[in-house]
Amino acid sequence: MEIKKMISKIIAKLIVILIFLYAFQMFGQEKKFSGDPDSAFKTARDLASSNQRKQAQDTLLFILTKYPDYHDVRTYLATTYGWDADYKKAKKEFEVVLEKDPKNKPAWQGIIQNELWANAPFIALEMSDRALEQFPKDPDILLLKAKAQEQTEKTVDALDTVNLILKENPENKKAEELKYSLRKKVSLNTIGLILSADFYSAVFDPMQYYSLKYGRQTKLGSLTAKLNFNRRLNTNGEQLEIDMYPKIINGLYGYINAGYSNSPLFPKTKYGAELFKALSHGLEASLGFRTLNYATTTNFYTASVSWYTGNSYWSFRPYLTPGDVGTSFSGALTYRKYRSDADNYFSVSAGMGYSPELNQFNxxxxxxxxxxxxxxxxxxxxxxxxxxxxxxxxxxxxITHQEELFSPGDYYWVYFVAFTWDVRFR
Known part of the structure; x- marks a missing residue:
């Protein structure tokens, strides 16, 4: 009897397992896609564009259960993985498409862009060359190759690649934009001319200032040498000056200035230094000093707080200057509105107080x-x-509203105009 009961229990368990397996099979069959794949694909794209990427990915995977060779669906799925920074998963899906369809251009574009997003520009460069075997001189693939070359610091090669695109496609706006950006990096040298003048409503005759400068970008930072010329108080004077912005570590750089002159219009020697630190949320702060050596020495101290937000830039810079009558405070607030890039902007600056830096020319x-x-x-x-x-x-x-030196309480106006012209070259 005991054996019969045991056998009966085993048979009952087997029946339950078989029923479960059958139900699971039926459930799996019901989960297989059975709708219109094109309509479902459109729904997935709409979900992704509405920042519902997980739902979009589930829909795309569901389509692929019945249509595994629907390459547009798999390519789009891989792209969404790239958007989510899941670069390995994205690469795997792109490779599935390219293994079956080596002529699939969107998949080649996607896998190259994915490697660029993954900060793997050398792999992206290799992928670009493989893609160009399938699509020789294709402008879209060449543009991705140029970006990979730029990220691998092959800037000259990148510029050559962009020029190849523009030779065949002179109206390619993306290639033009990249070309302008690359030229800045390739053009390591700059010469420039500054022309400026102050016109006074009283007390002084007009004062003129000129400067000829040469700058160079190096791996250690930028270096600029200037020859300054001033004419004021019926006297001419010259000054040699050097500015450096050395790179220290990522997010930290410095400013060093030094100058020499044998003219009374300039300090015999001048020097200064400042340290800049990038902070979070687009903020940057600095702290530094300046020293001017005339017959006596003037030291003043400065700092800055800057904020980059969108296409706007704000900066506040105060100055503390110890003097014979005590320490004075002055400062300036600057705003810039950028247009296409960092070299195209409108600026406005307002300042209060007298400082050797704010009033450096007089x-x-x-x-x-x-x-x-x-x-x-x-x-x-x-x-x-x-x-x-x-x-x-x-x-x-x-325009400056300035209190007179020998008549406190009385003011005169100073009107300032300036023009600067810089030329970049290799």
Whole structure:
């Protein structure tokens, strides 16, 4: 009897397992896609564009259960994985498509872009060359190759690739935009000319300032040498000056300045340094000092807080200047509205207080007594480039309301105009 009961229980369990397996099979069959794949694909794209990517991916995978060779669906699925930074999963799906269809251009574009997103530009470059075997001189593939070359610091090669695109497709806007961007990196040298003048409502005759400069971008940072020439108070003067922006580590760089002159219009020597640190949320802060050596030495201290938000830039820079009558405070607030890139913008700056930096062109050896003078200024500027971005222009116009040195409480106006022209070259 015991054996019969045991056998009966085993048979009952087997029946339950068989029923379960049958139900599971039926359930699996019901889960297989049975609708219109094109309509479902459109639904998936709509979901993805509405930031419902998980639902979109589930729909795409469901379509592939019945149509595994629907390559547009699989390519789009891989692309959504790339958007989610799941680059390995994306690459796997792209490879499935390319294994079956080596002539699938969207899959080649997708897998190359995926490697660029994954910060694997050398692999992207290799993929580009393989794709070009299938699609020789294709402008879309060549553009991706140029981006890969740029990321691998083969800037000259990238520019050659873009020029190859434009030779066959001169109206390709994406290639033109990349070409302008690459030219900035390839053009490591810059020469420039600054012309400016101050016109006074009283006290002084017009004062003129000129500067000839040469700059070069290096792996350690930028370096600019300037020859400055001033004419004021019926006297001419020259000054040699060097500016450097050394790179230290990612997010941290410096500023170093030094100058020499044997003219009384300039300090005999000047030097300064500042440290800049990138912060989160588009913020940047700095702290530094400047020193001017006339017959006596003037030290002043400065800092800045800057904020990059969208196409806008805000910066506040205060100055603390110790003097014979105590320490004075001055400062300036600057706003820039960028257009196409960092070389094209409108700017406005407003400042208060007297500082050797804010009033650098009319500061002299006896000006320590001026530190407590009141002053307000506003400056408007426009920076723009030529169509090929080799030429950079800047125009400025400013007005200063300045308290007189020997007549406190009385003011005069200073009107400032300036024009700058820079030329980039290799």
């Amino acid at each position: 500061y002299t050896a006896v000006d320590n007594v001026k530190i407590g003078l009141k002053s307000q200024k506003i400056n408007l500027g426009y920076n723009f480039t030529s169509r090929n971005q080799r030429n950079i222009y800047n125009t400025q116009f400013g």
